[in-house]
Amino acid sequence: MDSEFHLRVNERTHTITAAAETPLLYVLTDELALQGPRFGCGLGQCGCCSVLADGVEIRSCITPVSKVASKSITTLEGLPAYYASRMKLRQAPELHPLQEALIAEQAVQCGYCYNGQIIKGAELLFKNPSPSEAQIRSAMNGHLCRCGTYPRILLAIQRASKRIAALKQSEEAAHA
Amino acid sequence: MHNAANAHELDRREFLKATGSLVVGFSAAETLAAQAPVPGAGARGAVSGPPDDAELDSYIAVHPNNTVTIFSGYVELGQGGPTALRQIAAEELDLDFDQVQTVRNDTFVCTNGATYASMTVGVGGVKLRAAAAEARRVLLGLAAERLSVPVEELIVTRGVAAVRSAPQRSVTYGDLLGDKRFNHRYEAVPYRGLGLELPRTNPNNAPPKPRAEYRVVGQRMPRIDIPDKVTGKYVYIQHVRVPGMLHGRVVWPRGQGAYGLSDPKVSSIDEQSIKDVPGAKIVRKGNFIGVAAEREWDAVRAARQLKVTWDAFAPLPGSDGLHDSFRAAKTKDLVVADTGDVARTFNQEAHVASGTYLGPYHSHGTMAPNCAVADVRQDGALVMCSDQAIYQTRSSVAQFLGLPPEKVRVQFYSGSNTYGSSCYVEAALAAALMSKELSKPVRVQLSREDELGWDNYGPAHLADLRGAVDENGKIVAFEYQGWGHGSPGPNTVVQLALGAAPRVSDPNGGGLFQLRLSQNDMYDIPNRRMVDHRVASQIGGGYLRIGALRAPLDPPYFFAQEGMMDELAYLARLDPYEFRKRNISHPRWLGVLKAATDAAKWTPRVAASGLSSARIAVGRGIGLGTHHVPMNQGDRITFAAAVVEIEVNKDTGAVLAKHVYGAMDCGLAVNPAIVESQIVGMSIHGASLALKEEVTFDHAHVTSLDWNSYPVLRFGEHPAVTPIVVQRINEKSTGAGEEVLPAVVAAIGNAFFDATGVRIRQFPLTPKRVLAALAG
Numbered sequence: 038m039d040s041e042f043h044l045r046v047n048e049r050t051h052t053i054t055a056a057a058e059t060p061l062l063y064v065l066t067d068e069l070a071l072q073g074p075r076f077g078c079g080l081g082q083c084g085c086c087s088v089l090a091d092g093v094e095i096r097s098c099i100t101p102v103s104k105v106a107s108k109s110i111t112t113l114e115g116l117p118a119y120y121a122s123r124m125k126l127r128q129a130p131e132l133h134p135l136q137e138a139l140i141a142e143q144a145v146q147c148g149y150c151y152n153g154q155i156i157k158g159a160e161l162l163f164k165n166p167s168p169s170e171a172q173i174r175s176a177m178n179g180h181l182c183r184c185g186t187y188p189r190i191l192l193a194i195q196r197a198s199k200r201i202a203a204l205k206q207s208e209e210a211a212h213a
Numbered sequence: 214m215h216n217a218a219n220a221h222e223l224d225r226r227e228f229l230k231a232t233g234s235l236v237v238g239f240s241a242a243e244t245l246a247a248q249a250p251v252p253g254a255g256a257r258g259a260v261s262g263p264p265d266d267a268e269l270d271s272y273i274a275v276h277p278n279n280t281v282t283i284f285s286g287y288v289e290l291g292q293g294g295p296t297a298l299r300q301i302a303a304e305e306l307d308l309d310f311d312q313v314q315t316v317r318n319d320t321f322v323c324t325n326g327a328t329y330a331s332m333t334v335g336v337g338g339v340k341l342r343a344a345a346a347e348a349r350r351v352l353l354g355l356a357a358e359r360l361s362v363p364v365e366e367l368i369v370t371r372g373v374a375a376v377r378s379a380p381q382r383s384v385t386y387g388d389l390l391g392d393k394r395f396n397h398r399y400e401a402v403p404y405r406g407l408g409l410e411l412p413r414t415n416p417n418n419a420p421p422k423p424r425a426e427y428r429v430v431g432q433r434m435p436r437i438d439i440p441d442k443v444t445g446k447y448v449y450i451q452h453v454r455v456p457g458m459l460h461g462r463v464v465w466p467r468g469q470g471a472y473g474l475s476d477p478k479v480s481s482i483d484e485q486s487i488k489d490v491p492g493a494k495i496v497r498k499g500n501f502i503g504v505a506a507e508r509e510w511d512a513v514r515a516a517r518q519l520k521v522t523w524d525a526f527a528p529l530p531g532s533d534g535l536h537d538s539f540r541a542a543k544t545k546d547l548v549v550a551d552t553g554d555v556a557r558t559f560n561q562e563a564h565v566a567s568g569t570y571l572g573p574y575h576s577h578g579t580m581a582p583n584c585a586v587a588d589v590r591q592d593g594a595l596v597m598c599s600d601q602a603i604y605q606t607r608s609s610v611a612q613f614l615g616l617p618p619e620k621v622r623v624q625f626y627s628g629s630n631t632y633g634s635s636c637y638v639e640a641a642l643a644a645a646l647m648s649k650e651l652s653k654p655v656r657v658q659l660s661r662e663d664e665l666g667w668d669n670y671g672p673a674h675l676a677d678l679r680g681a682v683d684e685n686g687k688i689v690a691f692e693y694q695g696w697g698h699g700s701p702g703p704n705t706v707v708q709l710a711l712g713a714a715p716r717v718s719d720p721n722g723g724g725l726f727q728l729r730l731s732q733n734d735m736y737d738i739p740n741r742r743m744v745d746h747r748v749a750s751q752i753g754g755g756y757l758r759i760g761a762l763r764a765p766l767d768p769p770y771f772f773a774q775e776g777m778m779d780e781l782a783y784l785a786r787l788d789p790y791e792f793r794k795r796n797i798s799h800p801r802w803l804g805v806l807k808a809a810t811d812a813a814k815w816t817p818r819v820a821a822s823g824l825s826s827a828r829i830a831v832g833r834g835i836g837l838g839t840h841h842v843p844m845n846q847g848d849r850i851t852f853a854a855a856v857v858e859i860e861v862n863k864d865t866g867a868v869l870a871k872h873v874y875g876a877m878d879c880g881l882a883v884n885p886a887i888v889e890s891q892i893v894g895m896s897i898h899g900a901s902l903a904l905k906e907e908v909t910f911d912h913a914h915v916t917s918l919d920w921n922s923y924p925v926l927r928f929g930e931h932p933a934v935t936p937i938v939v940q941r942i943n944e945k946s947t948g949a950g951e952e953v954l955p956a957v958v959a960a961i962g963n964a965f966f967d968a969t970g971v972r973i974r975q976f977p978l979t980p981k982r983v984l985a986a987l988a989g
Contacts, residue, residue: 059510067509072452073445077580077629078661079513082920085580113445136443143435143886146894147291148442149449149580149629178929181920183580183630184291185897187931189890 042106046071047115057103061095062086064102065112073113073152077181084153084180088112089119094160113152116159123163124201126208134204135159138196144189150182158194166201168194256394257284261619263325263604269351269395271324272344273302277391279372280312283345286326287337288318288625289438290601290632292894292950293887294333296436300883301338304429305345305422306352306386307369315437318625320607327602329633329761331840331948334883335849338946340401342421347399350419355389424881424942431942433886450599450626451584451658458586458654459494459505461647462516463639465709468666468915470526471755476500476708483520490515496650501710503647505655516660525913527755532909536571536675539696544746553740558690562681566780570678571975572769574908575671576923577762581629582664583637587644588654593620598641599628609638610645613707632763632898632950634669642706662918667705669760670908672697674769678777686785688796690740693774697766698748698756705758735802735837735852736778736793757908757915763895764840764951768902768958772976775836775959779820779966788817789835789963801878801941802837805854808876808937810835813856820963821970830861831871832968836959840951852878852939853952855896857932857960861968863987866980870900870932870961875953877937880944888949892936895950899957901926904977 042053046069053064060079065071065088074097077085081096088097089111111119116136121129132140135158145151154177161168161176168176173194182190257270264271264284274282283302289295299313306313316322326337349369356374357364360382367374375383400418424430441447466477479500487493487504493515496503504515530538559565585598587610594616600606603623611618628637636659644657659667675696681689748756782792790810797803813833824830838853856874861867873896882888905924909917917923958976965983966972973986 055508056510063509063513066452067454071445072448075449075451075581076658077582078920080661080919082661083580132444139443140435140439143439143890145436145439145442146293146890147580147627147630148438148447149291151442152445155443174929174931178927180928181580181925182928183578183898183925185894185901185926185931186890187897187926187928188893188934190928191931 040103042102044102044106044110045108046110047112048109048118053102055102058101060098061088061100061102061105061110062097065097071112071114075149075152077150082181083150084157085150087153087156087180089156089160092123092160092163094157113155116155120159124205124208133159133197134200135162135193135197138193138200139190141196142189142193144186144193146184146186150180153180154182154190158190158197161194162198162201166205167198170195256392257322259319259321261622262320262323266324266401267398269344269348269397269399272341273348273395274392275348275352275386275390277387279385279387280314281306281308281386282314282316283341284316284323285337285341286318286324287333288328288601289627290328291627291630292891293436293438293884294328294337295438296434297334297883297887298338298341299437300429300432300434301334301342302345304427305342306349306372308372310429310434312372318603320603320621320623323603325604327605329601331849331851331950334946335948338883343401343418346419346421347397348395351395351397352386352389356384359384359389427942430883431881431940432884434884436887448626449581450586450597450628451581453586453597453626454656455586455588455654458656459507459651460509460512461496461503461505461644461655461657462512463643463657463659463663463706464502464504464516464519464521465663465667466523466526466914467662468910468918469705469757470914471529472758476705477526478524480522480524486520487515487518490518494651495519496647498646498650498710499712501643501646501706503643503657505647505651509658528912529755529757529910529914531912532573532907535573535673539675539698539746539748542748544696544748547745547747548742549745550741550743553690555690555692555740555742558740559679559681559692562683562689564683564784565679565681566777566784567677567679568777568780568972568974570676570769570773570776572674572772573906573977574673574757574759575762575768575902575906576665576668576908576917577631577633577635577671578906578923578925579629579631579635579664582659582661583628583635583640584656584658585637585640585644586654586656587641587648589614589645589648593622594645594648595622595624596641596645597624597626598637598644599626599631600637600641601631601634606638606641609704609707610641613642613710614645614649633671633765634760634762636664636667636669638704639667639706642704646706646710661920665923666915666918669758669762671762671768672759672766674766674773676769676773678773680777680781682781682785686782686787686792686795688736688738688781691736691738691777692742694744694746695770696746696748698759700759735799736796737798738796757910763898764838764954767838767840767951767955768899769976771836771838771955771959772903772962775956776962776972776974779834779963780972783820783966786819789820790815791817793835793837801852802854804939805852805876805878806835806837808939809854809856809874812874812876812935812937813858813872815856820967824970828862828864830863830968831858832861832964832966833858834960834963834965834967836956836963838952838954838956838959840948849945849947851880851947851949851952853956855899855953855956855960857900857957857964859961859964859968861965861983863969866983866987868904868961868965868978868983869930870904872933872935873900873957874935875937875957876939877949877953878939878941879947879949879952880941881946882938882940882949883946885938885940888938889936891949892938892953893934895953896934896936896957897926897931899954900932900961902954902977903958903961904979907977907979
């Protein structure tokens with residue numbers, strides 16, 4: 038049985054007609070044509086489908102659309118703008134610092150899991166801008182990578198952490 | 214005809230164009246039309262291939278803006294191959310890296326390459342180098358004519374040919390040939406060739422550039438695919454949608470059963486069980502069952518809800534009884550190496566070690582279950598999929614549908630990691646069949662359980678090893694007796710749909726094993742015997758489908774070989790590195806051993822000589838590895854060595870790999886940074902194989918169907934990795950995606966012995982196995 042939902046995704050509201058139990062993932066990919074969140078297991082086990090709901094990482098493949106109708110969803114596509122608003126930057130950057138760091142580290146191989154790696158890594162950096170290695174390992178443990186790029190994701194999160202600290206300092210200096 | 218459905222399709226396309234970045238593919242009617250434009254193809258257009266490999270136009274097109282496109286036929290599987298190919302083309306053509314483009318692999322556009330067995334650079338690169346060198350020669354001939362100077366007077370920079378003594382007189386490649394054909398035949402390195410530069414018999418062939426002059430090859434160019442992959446712009450096959458498409462799912466038993474003895478037979482099907490799913494359709498052909506619906510979630514629901522009962526399967530030995538069943542089975546035995554007098558030497562020598570080593574089936578475990586989109590018409594078919602060899606998919610699909618191959622167009626879109634034959638062909642065949650039956654384009658997305666349960670698994674293996682050393686620590690005899698079973702016959706979807714008689718390609722086992730067992734010649738051993746026991750799958754119950762999975766058979770092979778070498782080193786009271794130095798003379802094997810041990814700051818010590826009573830024991834181990842390729846494929850041996858440091862928790866049995874030092878000599882590394890990232894990936898994959906991965910099955914079905922029942926190495930437990938590329942500019946390029954993997958598996962086994970003084974001869978080293986071994 039279909040119902041109508043008003044879904045806020047990347048700061049735009051969409052009206053969606055879907056069965057209430059439809060996983061959010063299928064709405065994002067098939068109705069909104071987003072390429073960030075993607076199917077990996079449909080079981081919430083791998084993290085390919087991750088999005089932020091009110092800033093909290095969730096698995097869109099097992100989250101019914103009806104459960105997030107009142108929340109603000111951020112996908113990989115909307116991450117730089119969301120980062121700018123969280124950091125109160127005057128201008129949204131083209132990339133989140135973690136995305137820049139992953140390019141700098143040449144971390145990516147197939148890249149399929151990177152939607153989730155970036156969403157989860159960004160969530161971690163919002164909560165804890167200077168995580169220790171142990172904290173990074175713990176936070177990221179639910180995101181699988183089969184190409185074996187974990188060591189470089191770890192380096193990229195550390196690199197992004199430094200970059201965010203530096204940006205914060207220069208923003209503060211500009212405000213002062 | 215403008216009916217409601219068409220209007221809806223149009224709306225949807227417009228909608229997607231307006232709102233999202235999701236790719237909108239074209240229908241078969243559009244893409245199969247003659248002369249359909251292909252970006253980058255220039256004057257070639259799109260014509261059903263493969264194009265004539267002796268025509269230069271088959272490989273390279275020059276554009277008016279002084280860029281070129283290469284049609285290499287090798288695809289991006291996440292390993293960076295196309296970036297390296299661009300470097301090779303830029304080098305030979307005297308272009309900058311960013312003046313060379315690649316195109317989507319497409320049987321109407323590209324040459325016939327196969328992106329497996331680490332062939333992209335080692336074979337594809339050689340073909341491309343020959344073509345690019347020839348193209349440069351033709352272009353320089355044209356430039357000499359245009360500028361009225363001898364060719365020798367020209368110098369080329371960034372595709373601009375200028376007169377050496379008067380550089381203002383110049384012409385660009387684009388001016389000379391922009392979007393026009395070369396129309397030039399040359400002696401190509403053949404499609405089915407060995408990837409060798411020589412002999413090309415025609416003395417007029419353009420010689421490749423001297424390697425001392427390289428300025429693009431050998432450089433650490435950033436990969437071309439990475440920026441789009443971190444922003445979500447990269448298009449994976451899972452993103453592809455076409456107008457009017459249905460979402461399809463395959464319905465088959467949960468986990469495959471015995472292969473080669475029977476195939477799943479539908480006993481009954483209850484169509485009423487999905488009557489509440491809007492618009493759900495069932496496709497049934499033979500024992501193939503699929504469901505399709507306009508909305509994806511409805512297709513998923515239909516696949517989950519549809520009640521199908523299947524006839525009982527032929528028995529499997531169960532994962533716990535697997536290796537015993539190998540030993541009990543009737544085998545066809547092949548002696549694949551026999552030098553000296555092994556039996557006599559073992560009788561005479563006092564220092565003999567022996568042991569039985571075991572390895573399980575592994576799954577490819579792709580991050581993304583495979584997916585394909587097919588649009589099948591009466592007169593042709595378009596299939597979009599992530600096959601490693603699109604022309605092979607074309608043959609499979611054409612044969613299955615009863616179409617001539619040239620009427621089938623296959624386009625490659627990257628999936629996730631695959632590292633060999635995961636279920637991509639099954640997805641393509643299922644999509645093609647469902648599209649044909651429903652007369653609409655169909656997208657088939659396999660589920661996690663489909664992918665883990667119906668994979669072509671990496672082969673399970675049993676090996677009895679014996680070795681003897683003399684007083685000086687020299688190996689005097691070595692014997693390896695290996696057991697394994699054959700490789701698969703027809704694809705599962707074909708077998709289900711057409712009821713093809715169950716068969717394996719060789720009822721007594723495939724040739725895969727013979728190749729692997731015939732080449733352990735990195736050690737200098739006077740008396741050596743290798744026996745391949747090919748298990749017939751008809752005897753004692755059936756087995757699982759196997760196929761190529763990254764360095765096929767090499768992980769269990771090197772786990773066994775290098776384990777036995779360590780046992781011999783221990784017998785001789787020698788440090789494991791010192792023992793290998795005494796028994797290896799090949800400079801390139803010694804080179805990677807030195808590189809890995811130097812990086813690890815290896816100090817000489819007999820294994821297990823530093824045992825402690827602490828709860829956490831630490832250890833280190835060495836392993837060698839390669840991906841054995843048959844000599845008749847051009848002697849493309851890559852040399853790899855690994856040192857791994859581990860921790861063993863004696864209370865919980867948990868083994869943690871802490872640091873991997875992986876060294877690889879793949880000849881000329883076209884892009885050392887990409888090779889380093891392959892070493893990192895193989896190190897993590899190797900730790901995952903050594904410690905976690907194992908396909909489990911009961912007496913009827915595979916039971917490891919998700920990431921809990923098929924565990925893989927996680928972020929929290931990954932080792933640090935130090936990759937070392939041993940660059941050899943003047944050697945031919947060999948593979949770089951497989952060889953460190955088995956070395957790491959072997960090194961972890963050896964590190965466990967060093968940490969505990971206990972040898973475990975079966976991987977993965979799960980806590981259960983570790984605790985059992987420590988309890989003695």
